[in-house]
Amino acid sequence: QVQLVESGGGLVQAGGSLRLSCAASGRTFSNNAMGWFRQAPGEEREFVARIGRSTGITNYADSVKGRFTISRDNAKNTVYLQMNSLKPEDTAVYYCAAASSSLAVAGGLIDYWGQGTQVTVSS
Numbered sequence: 001q002v003q004l005v006e007s008g009g010g011l012v013q014a015g016g017s018l019r020l021s022c023a024a025s026g027r028t029f030s031n032n033a034m035g036w037f038r039q040a041p042g043e044e045r046e047f048v049a050r051i052g053r054s055t056g057i058t059n060y061a062d063s064v065k066g067r068f069t070i071s072r073d074n075a076k077n078t079v080y081l082q083m084n085s086l087k088p089e090d091t092a093v094y095y096c097a098a099a100s101s102s103l104a105v106a107g108g109l110i111d112y113w114g115q116g117t118q119v120t121v122s123s
Helices: 102-106
Strands: 002-007 010-013 018-026 033-039 046-051 058-060 068-073 078-083 092-099 117-122
Touching (some): 018 117, 033 078, 046 078, 046 102, 092 102
Parallel strands (some): 010 117
Antiparallel strands (some): 002 018, 018 078, 033 046, 046 058
16 A cells, blocks of 8 residues: 655746655555646646656656656655646646556556645736
């Protein structure tokens, strides 16, 4: 079992930055590929970014490419999402996710979800 707890959400003006953190406990963190997803009101949950288990290879949704950066610190059992140049359309609840592989994250085959953290970007 893996428990994921997100933090770092909040209210920010357009053009600003936030850094989300996701602390993992339970099974060995480095065994899991990690990802971030988001869900805006009235919309389906969508993929944002993913990072591999040990290679650190990353992948992003086109809508955030060049603005968001996913990283992980296996010593701290934590994955991060640095969000720069935020736009009002980035407003959503952001969820941390763990899966057996980076491919599984990409396919939405998630083993564990966090509870979510709200990000609101004002215009």
